[in-house]
Amino acid sequence: MNLQGKNILLGITGGIAAYKIPELVRLLKKAGANVRVVMTHAAQQFVTPLTMQSLSGEPVRTELMDPEQESTMGHIELARWADVILIAPATANFLSQMTHGIANDLLTTLCLAADSEIIVAPAMNHVMWRHPATQVNVETLKGFGVQFEGPVPGDLACGETGQGRMQEPEELFVALQHYFSQSILSGVNVVITAGPTYEAIDPVRFIGNRSSGKMGFALAEAFVRAGANVSLVAGPVSLDTPQGVKRYDVESAEQMSNQVSSLLSGCDLFAACAAVADYRVVDSAQQKIKKQDREMSLQLIPNEDILASVAGEGNPPFTLGFAAETENLLEYAQAKLERKKLDVIAANLVGAEEGGFGAEKNALTVVWNEGKVSLPMQNKKKLARELVDIVARLYLQKKNNTENYRLIQGLK
Ligand SMILES: Cc1cc2nc3c(=O)[nH]c(=O)nc-3n(C[C@H](O)[C@H](O)[C@H](O)COP(=O)(O)O)c2cc1C
Numbered sequence: 001m002n003l004q005g006k007n008i009l010l011g012i013t014g015g016i017a018a019y020k021i022p023e024l025v026r027l028l029k030k031a032g033a034n035v036r037v038v039m040t041h042a043a044q045q046f047v048t049p050l051t052m053q054s055l056s057g058e059p060v061r062t063e064l065m066d067p068e069q070e071s072t073m074g075h076i077e078l079a080r081w082a083d084v085i086l087i088a089p090a091t092a093n094f095l096s097q098m099t100h101g102i103a104n105d106l107l108t109t110l111c112l113a114a115d116s117e118i119i120v121a122p123a124m125n126h127v128m129w130r131h132p133a134t135q136v137n138v139e140t141l142k143g144f145g146v147q148f149e150g151p152v153p154g155d156l157a158c159g160e161t162g163q164g165r166m167q168e169p170e171e172l173f174v175a176l177q178h179y180f181s182q183s184i185l186s187g188v189n190v191v192i193t194a195g196p197t198y199e200a201i202d203p204v205r206f207i208g209n210r211s212s213g214k215m216g217f218a219l220a221e222a223f224v225r226a227g228a229n230v231s232l233v234a235g236p237v238s239l240d241t242p243q244g245v246k247r248y249d250v251e252s253a254e255q256m257s258n259q260v261s262s263l264l265s266g267c268d269l270f271a272a273c274a275a276v277a278d279y280r281v282v283d284s285a286q287q288k289i290k291k292q293d294r295e296m297s298l299q300l301i302p303n304e305d306i307l308a309s310v311a312g313e314g315n316p317p318f319t320l321g322f323a324a325e326t327e328n329l330l331e332y333a334q335a336k337l338e339r340k341k342l343d344v345i346a347a348n349l350v351g352a353e354e355g356g357f358g359a360e361k362n363a364l365t366v367v368w369n370e371g372k373v374s375l376p377m378q379n380k381k382k383l384a385r386e387l388v389d390i391v392a393r394l395y396l397q398k399k400n401n402t403e404n405y406r407l408i409q410g411l412k
Contacts, residue, residue: 004032006180009082009116011107012052014042015089016157017123017166021047024088024169025055028176036078038062038107040094064106075106079114080243084179087111088149089123089166092134098146099137115243117225119179121149121172126162143361145382149175183227184392190228191260191267191317192220193274193306195235197253201298202285209275213237215322215362216273218384220245226388228269233259235274253277253303260306264317269395271320272307279303308340316341318395323347333367344368344394346387366390 008028012018028035037052037060049060064075079085087094087107094108098120103109111118120141128134129151142148150167167175194216198206213234220232221242231246233256241247248263250256253276260270279300289296311319321342323333326349333347346364363377364387375386 002032003028003177003180006033007081007083008033008035008176009078009085010035010037010056011085011087011111012037012039012043012047013087013089013091013094013107014040014045015091015123015166016046017089018043018046020166020169021088022051022055024172025052027169027173029055029057031173036061036081038078038110040105040107042091061106064109075110076113079110079116082114082116084116084176085111085114085118086121086172086176087118088121088172090120092122092124092128092131095120095122095134095137095141099140115221117145117147117179119147119149119175121166122151123166124151124164125156125158126160126164129162129164143379145379145385184396185223186227188228188268188395189231189266190223190269190271191231191233191263192216192223192271193233193235193256193260193276194220195237196275197235197256197277198251199253199277199280199303200284201281202287202289204288207277207279207281208236209277211235211275213239214360214380215384217242218380219271219273219387221381222384222388223271225385226392231263233263233274253280253306257304257306257309260310264310264313267317269320269391270310270317271391272310273322275324276306277303305340307342311341318343318398320391321345324350326350330365330367333365337367337369343398344391368394
């Protein structure tokens with residue numbers, strides 16, 4: 001994969017393997033990547049900022065409390081600039097800081113502020129690596145969606161042998177190439193709905209639901225990462241728009257439906273992640289309804305089923321639906337897949353102790369006509385990436401079959 005023009009933020013921490021990083025920078029620059037380097041204080045004992053500056057062609061940043069750089073909140077800018085952050089080598093100390101959200105220097109602070117992927121390449125003595133504290137940190141970080149490259153077994157700088165060697169610069173270079181090669185949906189137009197809808201009762205009250213929008217937003221981010229052009233139709237949520245996503249805010253199911261319709265022409269893949277209200281209030285009041293000493297009832301009428309109507313179009317896009325159920329998960333998901341004529345459905349249990357609405361984590365069972373796969377409980381961002389990987393493959397499979405079919409038709 002071409003690294004030309006990719007923005008790579010390289011964090012160097014205080015491990016002996018730091019001496020290998022100049023070679024990695026050389027390889028990245030040769031491939032046309034933009035490289036900015038941030039070093040911890042300890043890292044500067046192993047390799048100099050001057051070396052890194054000369055090779056990267058950019059000033060190296062080492063301090064958080066830098067009045068000049070921070071006049072424009074440099075650490076946030078740097079975090080946003082990066083397409084990917086690679087920490088190599090990553091010390092045991094750094095992994096521990098990151099696990100606990102410690103932000104006491106530039107590198108730890110910007111990792112906490114980053115919404116791009118973080119890849120770490122640990123390097124340490126094998127006993128340090130095996131220590132339960134390190135292993136717990138590694139598992140926690142994986143749960144946060146941090147990607148690990150190594151460490152690998154071999155001879156260590158301390159003279160011992162074991163698992164703790166940093167991957168070689170060439171291997172880290174290939175890992176970065178691999179990271180960017182995931183653009184399998186390049187040029188594909190994706191429309192995603194996310195969050196709840198609010199159905200007005202009067203100007204101040206509404207019927208809503210507990211959807212936080214986190215899964216839909218994570219999905220939007222994952223689709224962008226896979227190279228797609230993403231339009232996100234969001235119900236009322238308080239979430240930041242992921243980088244590269246075109247966002248349309250709506251409130252009610254009707255507004256969501258209208259917005260989706262306006263985006264459908266040219267849409268290749270539709271992902272319905274929003275928890276759209278099934279019903280709306282008949283003639284919601286124009287003025288606030290006053291409290292009265294008697295029972296009151298609301299008359300509800302069904303909303304349009306956005307997903308079913310998109311999937312039922314003459315030439316529908318590839319459709320991904322979601323099923324949030326409190327029981328009989330697979331059975332209901334399978335039924336919904338068939339009833340709404342979807343290509344694939346991602347089902348999750350809500351109301352359970354872990355996962356579901358509002359939670360940071362979730363687990364999904366992905367079902368399509370010819371198969372199903374379970375994705376275990378994990379951070380929603382990581383889960384979204386795994387889901388997009390499956391959906392992209394199914395989408396491309398269907399598209400290629402269709403194109404082959406069209407080709408054969410054309411030859412006749
Ligand atoms: C010569 C030397 C080599 C070191 N090598 C490593 C190493 O490979 N991995 C590691 O986790 N720590 C190593 N350390 C310990 C770290 O430098 C130390 O934990 C430091 O606080 C890390 O700071 P940082 O994570 O902010 O860069 C080494 C220390 C010394 C003195």
